[in-house]
Amino acid sequence: MYCIVLYCCAQFNGLAWLFLGVPTSSSLLYKEEFEKMKEKAPENFRLDFAVSREQTNAKGEKMYIQTRMAEYAEELWELLKKDNTYVYMCGLKGMEKGIDEILVPLATKEGN
Structure with missing residues (x-):
């Protein structure tokens, strides 16, 4: 599993x-939990999956994650320019x- 989280905070x-990237959808951990978080707070939590084999x-x-992120490149760049943006990456x-x-x-x- 590979993931990248962009986190902009203000309290x-x-x-x-x-x-969140995985080879197959059966490998998506916590999918239901993440979708519930998105449903509860859509203005505070965004979720995008990248399922490479499907x-x-x-x-x-x-x-792949970078392929999915490329779809939002301009929006991501604007977030990255903010002083209160934090990025956490894990993966290969x-x-x-x-x-x-x-x-x-x-x-x-x-x-x-």
Whole structure:
């Protein structure tokens, strides 16, 4: 399982955004619990799954976390620019390369 959580806090009136990646949907841990959290507080909790062996993007590519995140690249970049945004990543070594491929062009465009 691979996950990335973006967490914007302000006495937690902010946003926690979980990107959760697994090979198959049967590997999704706590799916029901996460969906209940999203249902209870949709303005504070976002949830996106990336199921690599079952989902594809518009180009027909496997759906990895970086593929799912690319769908929200501009929105993620805006969150990352905020001082109160925290990012927690866990997963296989090497997954950060895919994340860099999404975010580095956005940072470069702004001169960062």
